[in-house]
Amino acid sequence: MKILVVLEQRQGVLKSASAAVWQTTQHLARSSADAVVEGVVMGPVDVQSVKEQCRGNGILYHIADTAYDTYSPQGYTEAVTEIANRSGAEILMIAETAMGRDLAPRVALRLEASLVSDCIVDVDDTGSLRARTTMYSGTVSAIAEEKRKKAVYMLAPEALDRAAIAENDVTIQEVSVSGISKSNPFLRELVFNTRKKDITESDIVVAGGRGIGSSTGFAMLESLADVLGGTVGASRSAVDEGWRPHSDQVGQTGRTIAPRLYIACGISGAPQHLAGIAGAGTIVAINRDPDAPIFKASDYGIVGDIEEVVPDLERAVRALKE
Ligand SMILES: Cc1cc2nc3c(=O)[nH]c(=O)nc-3n(C[C@H](O)[C@H](O)[C@H](O)COP(=O)(O)OP(=O)(O)OC[C@H]3O[C@@H](n4cnc5c(N)ncnc54)[C@H](O)[C@@H]3O)c2cc1C
Numbered sequence: 511m512k513i514l515v516v517l518e519q520r521q522g523v524l525k526s527a528s529a530a531v532w533q534t535t536q537h538l539a540r541s542s543a544d545a546v547v548e549g550v551v552m553g554p555v556d557v558q559s560v561k562e563q564c565r566g567n568g569i570l571y572h573i574a575d576t577a578y579d580t581y582s583p584q585g586y587t588e589a590v591t592e593i594a595n596r597s598g599a600e601i602l603m604i605a606e607t608a609m610g611r612d613l614a615p616r617v618a619l620r621l622e623a624s625l626v627s628d629c630i631v632d633v634d635d636t637g638s639l640r641a642r643t644t645m646y647s648g649t650v651s652a653i654a655e656e657k658r659k660k661a662v663y664m665l666a667p668e669a670l671d672r673a674a675i676a677e678n679d680v681t682i683q684e685v686s687v688s689g690i691s692k693s694n695p696f697l698r699e700l701v702f703n704t705r706k707k708d709i710t711e712s713d714i715v716v717a718g719g720r721g722i723g724s725s726t727g728f729a730m731l732e733s734l735a736d737v738l739g740g741t742v743g744a745s746r747s748a749v750d751e752g753w754r755p756h757s758d759q760v761g762q763t764g765r766t767i768a769p770r771l772y773i774a775c776g777i778s779g780a781p782q783h784l785a786g787i788a789g790a791g792t793i794v795a796i797n798r799d800p801d802a803p804i805f806k807a808s809d810y811g812i813v814g815d816i817e818e819v820v821p822d823l824e825r826a827v828r829a830l831k832e
Pocket residue numbers: 718719720721722744745746747748759760761762763764765775776777778779780781782783786796797798799802814815816817
């Protein structure tokens with residue numbers, strides 16, 4: 511069985527979620543009966559650096575044509591479909607990023623493949639890959655039964671296996687595809703220069719909800735996140751209030767994240783919010799209501815006012831670092 515990993519780059523830099531999907535697929539292939547892993551990456555990447563990040567074995571196809579420097583729905587769909595058909599891949603793996611969510615259904619349609627989104631893939635007793643997903647804001651878990659011969663899996667952040675692979679026998683193959691679609695809606699790329707990591711890529715996320723009270727209230731979360739080396743996230747209420755941008759929103763209609771540490775400040779813990787943090791490692795909740803549902807989902811709970819607890823926490827972290 512051939513698996514094709516679709517890798518994503520932004521401005522020539524491989525997305526860490528994509529490298530983690532490659533790594534996860536390598537681990538799965540080792541415990542499955544007959545899996546062979548291949549990958550495809552398009553655009554201006556440094557192939558040696560990609561090879562360093564995508565360890566294990568298999569072929570990695572690189573399409574260097576500048577027409578693929580930035581994502582275009584139709585162009586990327588055609589290119590990935592062509593490579594998948596050429597390589598004979600039965601399964602495609604792609605990270606659940608904004609691009610992944612746009613591209614995967616298009617490719618699945620072209621390949622007449624089943625599509626499983628937001629899934630975790632493991633190997634069953636027969637050595638075959640099996641995808642599990644959740645429904646209804648993470649309250650129901652389901653094993654996907656693919657009705658087609660091919661399948662496209664969009665891997666959720668919690669599905670990613672980051673255990674290092676020492677072996678590095680990946681071969682890079684420069685390839686071209688038959689042509690890019692003329693209708694590319696891409697106009698201009700807006701690049702935000704920030705030293706902060708995106709919430710989906712950060713190991714530590716400090717998130718605030720309605721309990722923060724105002725956009726200026728988020729300054730104390732920024733300060734705590736800074737000292738921890740993390741990033742600030744938000745609940746939908748905080749986003750709806752206009753205190754944070756939508757890109758910070760965690761949850762069902764926001765982003766799905768899997769940091770090692772998640773600190774929820776003044777967030778009640780609605781199911782739609784919890785759906786976005788199912789893959790988080792340790793969850794700490796700070797809330798003045800001892801009956802807030804978030805405490806049921808957390809590993810550690812602090813009942814108290816954010817305005818007192820957050821600065822105390824920051825002082826304690828600073829003291830530990832001295
Ligand atoms: C279809 C749909 C999709 C949705 N998608 C999302 C989503 O993606 N993400 C999301 O987050 N929500 C989502 N929601 C909304 C969700 O249902 C909740 O309304 C929302 O998560 C509540 O946000 P909150 O916890 O910040 O606010 P609240 O529920 O109002 O909770 C505020 C909390 O702050 C505490 N608090 C207040 N002041 C303080 C203080 N000074 N110190 C300590 N604690 C304090 C309160 O005790 C309370 O628990 C969705 C809803 C629907 C219907």
